[in-house]
Amino acid sequence: MARIKSFSKAAKLLHLSQPAVSAQVATVERRFGVRLFDRYSHGVELTRAGHVVFDYAEKINDLVESMEREVGALEADSEIVIGASPTVGNYALPCTLWAFKQKYPACVLRLEIETTQAVQKKVLENVFDLGVIEGPAELAGLKAVPMQAEQLVAVCAPGAWPGRESVSPEELAERGLLTHERGSGLREAIEACLNHVGIGFDRLKVAAEMSTTDAIKSAVESGFGAAILPVLAVQREVRRGLLKALSIEGLDLTMDIHLVYREDKQHSRSAGQFMRFLTRSVYC
Amino acid sequence: MARIKSFSKAAKLLHLSQPAVSAQVATVERRFGVRLFDRYSHGVELTRAGHVVFDYAEKINDLVESMEREVGALEADSEIVIGASPTVGNYALPCTLWAFKQKYPACVLRLEIETTQAVQKKVLENVFDLGVIEGPAELAGLKAVPMQAEQLVAVCAPGAWPGRESVSPEELAERGLLTHERGSGLREAIEACLNHVGIGFDRLKVAAEMSTTDAIKSAVESGFGAAILPVLAVQREVRRGLLKALSIEGLDLTMDIHLVYREDKQHSRSAGQFMRFLTRSVYC
DNA sequence: ACCGGTTACGTATCCCGTAATCATT
DNA sequence: AATGATTACGGGATACGTAACCGGT
Numbered sequence: 001m002a003r004i005k006s007f008s009k010a011a012k013l014l015h016l017s018q019p020a021v022s023a024q025v026a027t028v029e030r031r032f033g034v035r036l037f038d039r040y041s042h043g044v045e046l047t048r049a050g051h052v053v054f055d056y057a058e059k060i061n062d063l064v065e066s067m068e069r070e071v072g073a074l075e076a077d078s079e080i081v082i083g084a085s086p087t088v089g090n091y092a093l094p095c096t097l098w099a100f101k102q103k104y105p106a107c108v109l110r111l112e113i114e115t116t117q118a119v120q121k122k123v124l125e126n127v128f129d130l131g132v133i134e135g136p137a138e139l140a141g142l143k144a145v146p147m148q149a150e151q152l153v154a155v156c157a158p159g160a161w162p163g164r165e166s167v168s169p170e171e172l173a174e175r176g177l178l179t180h181e182r183g184s185g186l187r188e189a190i191e192a193c194l195n196h197v198g199i200g201f202d203r204l205k206v207a208a209e210m211s212t213t214d215a216i217k218s219a220v221e222s223g224f225g226a227a228i229l230p231v232l233a234v235q236r237e238v239r240r241g242l243l244k245a246l247s248i249e250g251l252d253l254t255m256d257i258h259l260v261y262r263e264d265k266q267h268s269r270s271a272g273q274f275m276r277f278l279t280r281s282v283y284c
Numbered sequence: 285m286a287r288i289k290s291f292s293k294a295a296k297l298l299h300l301s302q303p304a305v306s307a308q309v310a311t312v313e314r315r316f317g318v319r320l321f322d323r324y325s326h327g328v329e330l331t332r333a334g335h336v337v338f339d340y341a342e343k344i345n346d347l348v349e350s351m352e353r354e355v356g357a358l359e360a361d362s363e364i365v366i367g368a369s370p371t372v373g374n375y376a377l378p379c380t381l382w383a384f385k386q387k388y389p390a391c392v393l394r395l396e397i398e399t400t401q402a403v404q405k406k407v408l409e410n411v412f413d414l415g416v417i418e419g420p421a422e423l424a425g426l427k428a429v430p431m432q433a434e435q436l437v438a439v440c441a442p443g444a445w446p447g448r449e450s451v452s453p454e455e456l457a458e459r460g461l462l463t464h465e466r467g468s469g470l471r472e473a474i475e476a477c478l479n480h481v482g483i484g485f486d487r488l489k490v491a492a493e494m495s496t497t498d499a500i501k502s503a504v505e506s507g508f509g510a511a512i513l514p515v516l517a518v519q520r521e522v523r524r525g526l527l528k529a530l531s532i533e534g535l536d537l538t539m540d541i542h543l544v545y546r547e548d549k550q551h552s553r554s555a556g557q558f559m560r561f562l563t564r565s566v567y568c
Numbered sequence: 569a570c571c572g573g574t575t576a577c578g579t580a581t582c583c584c585g586t587a588a589t590c591a592t593t
Numbered sequence: 594a595a596t597g598a599t600t601a602c603g604g605g606a607t608a609c610g611t612a613a614c615c616g617g618t
């Protein structure tokens with residue numbers, strides 16, 4: 001929200017109404033007795049105090065994340081069985097699953113593709129721990145919460161493409177693309193995802209192939225090219241200002257994806273972590 | 285609460301009912317999917333996961349505290365005018381004020397002593413920003429919240445008096461007392477406080493006088509003696525296990541002190557900080 | 569039987585969404 | 594007009610306290 005410079009856009013990202021966001025901010029401002037945002041007609045901007053609070057909020061967020069990871073690592077993790085509808089499961093989810101696996105290596109994930117209806121039914125029957133489908137749940141007894149929709153972003157060094165918020169595949173090709181090696185699970189997931197929206201991977205000039213995401217991110221930070229990665233894999237660097245995220249023109253995976261689960265069921269620790277991961281706000 | 289090893293005692297400290305504490309803990313345990321406390325018939329004990337969460341909670345608390353201080357330091361602070369009833373204002377509050385001033389040096393505090401009724405009236409009339417009195421508020425339009433009651437504790441090195449939770453003034457005298465120099469505001473406040481409950485300062489053998497509290501705390505940590513200080517001045521070291529806090533036999537300042545203020549009024553940033561400081565739970 | 573934690577339930581408060589309002593371009 | 598934030602108000606969830614309920618010494 002601080003980065004977005006707009007309460008209304010932040011509200012969309014947070015799946016909240018604009019007044020709700022205003023109220024939250026007002027509450028915190030009253031608590032501190034200071035304005036945290038300057039309101040302009042075109043949006044909002046952090047004040048000095050706002051910057052301080054924002055920086056602390058990031059530190060605290062990091063701590064909470066570490067805490068969850070550390071608690072999660074304490075015991076052997078049981079398998080999480082995820083049901084997903086075909087489009088979601090084939091194109092959107094694989095990147096997300098991969099990003100989660102990076103953070104929680106101990107978790108064992110199993111993904112099964114079924115129709116939207118079948119997914120919901122099997123979630124109700126406890127065959128799946130949770131489901132990920134397009135559109136909200138229709139079956140009674142299921143709770144559906146909207147997920148962060150965007151899945152893939154282009155990243156570049158902060159200096160590249162100043163002022164731009166999106167780039168075309170051709171511009172990415174000009175700059176040169178850093179990707180995983182052919183055959184890597186994520187590479188294939190990304191290729192499938194791009195193909196699905198009509199962007200062939202061959203339109204993108206691959207400048208170098210690397211084996212780890214960290215290597216790609218470092219290379220991009222150093223200005224060696226751009227990359228296409230899941231939002232969830234780069235959110236920290238983007239927040240830190242180490243990388244700049246741009247949307248890719250022509251790439252719109254904005255389906256309103258929903259996480260569905262049995263409200264009454266108590267989930268395993270790993271399932272809970274996965275669900276929080278899926279619904280976590282990426283920017284804020 | 286983790287240190288107390290008892291939900292019911294923690295509830296008292298937090299001014300909550302026991303079921304409320306149980307419910308809070310249960311909520312967090314459900315969120316993580318792990319037991320954080322082992323329940324025994326004689327009380328509770330942190331599990332492995334509980335220790336992890338507890339350590340992170342402390343770190344986060346520290347961050348929040350720093351954040352408040354940093355935000356508070358951003359602008360020049362206005363004066364806080366505090367009204368207090370005679371007993372509270374003369375014996376209990378001075379140490380607290382001093383501890384607050386240590387943390388928020390930029391704040392200017394003014395303390396005025398009046399009868400309980402007069403304090404409430406002047407808070408209503410906005411003559412005082414807030415009041416501190418014994419017992420709850422009686423005037424309509426005033427909100428009263430209970431304050432942390434205990435004000436002075438003995439501290440010693442963690443190894444001294446193993447297993448003890450309280451010491452007599454004579455035992456303190458044997459070990460030798462480290463205090464501020466005569467004439468220091470806190471020294472006088474403490475003397476007044478002790479005299480009020482019938483403990484003369486002359487019963488305590490002063491081993492050394494030092495000019496700063498940090499010097500006293502360091503000396504006590506190193507085992508050079510004991511000291512009597514406001515709880516609020518040593519809470520961090522006690523939580524960290526660097527110092528051990530013991531109650532002093534015969535010293536019972538447990539009056540149910542209440543902070544009162546106009547609910548409708550919006551307080552200055554510094555007044556808000558002071559109020560949160562007063563009602564903050566010391567152990568938890 | 570007592571101490572300590574849990575369960576059950578009624579109430580008060582908080583937080584969100586809808587709708588109306590204000591301000592700026 | 595249109596965008597974007599604030600205010601007003603009704604409904605649902607949350608969190609508390611009281612009281613009744615185990616389970617272990």
